[in-house]
Amino acid sequence: MDPSQFRIDWEVLTEVLISIIVLAFFIERALSVVFEHRWFVEKLGQSGLKEPIAFLVSLAIVRYWNFDALGIVFHADVTTWWGYLVTAAIIAGGSKASIKLFHDLLQVKSNAVREVATKSSVRKKD
Numbered sequence: 001m002d003p004s005q006f007r008i009d010w011e012v013l014t015e016v017l018i019s020i021i022v023l024a025f026f027i028e029r030a031l032s033v034v035f036e037h038r039w040f041v042e043k044l045g046q047s048g049l050k051e052p053i054a055f056l057v058s059l060a061i062v063r064y065w066n067f068d069a070l071g072i073v074f075h076a077d078v079t080t081w082w083g084y085l086v087t088a089a090i091i092a093g094g095s096k097a098s099i100k101l102f103h104d105l106l107q108v109k110s111n112a113v114r115e116v117a118t119k120s121s122v123r124k125k126d
Contacts (some may be wrong), residue, residue: 008073016069020087023067024094027057051092059088 033038034052062068068076068083069090076083 009075013073016056018070019067020069020091020094023058023061024091027054027091028094031057054092055088058091059084062087062091 031050031054033051057119062084065086066079068079069087070083071079
């Protein structure tokens with residue numbers, strides 16, 4: 001085995017990380033149309049469907065563009081499904097993190113999300 005195979009090219013790693021961050025942000029904003037819709041928030045908001053949906057959308061995107069972050073960073077000759085799965089999971093996780101950033105830290109929420117949060121805080125007080 002060639003030991004230089006695992007040499008990290010910092011320029012490539014930086015480009016991959018920036019691509020992941022940008023994709024996570026794009027996916028989060030695109031899915032906010034669904035996830036912050038009044039119907040979704042009221043009916044499915046607590047169902048745990050957001051993460052699998054974000055993962056499947058991320059997987060479709062990385063597969064369409066053959067974006068295998070592990071393969072790129074570790075200089076693989078071909079892209080693999082394992083690489084797509086890991087890359088999609090990282091992007092979906094980043095998407096969830098950016099949702100938390102918008103909602104919790106920046107207080108940017110849709111009216112539907114605000115209303116449901118207000119209703120549940122009122123119910124907890126009762």
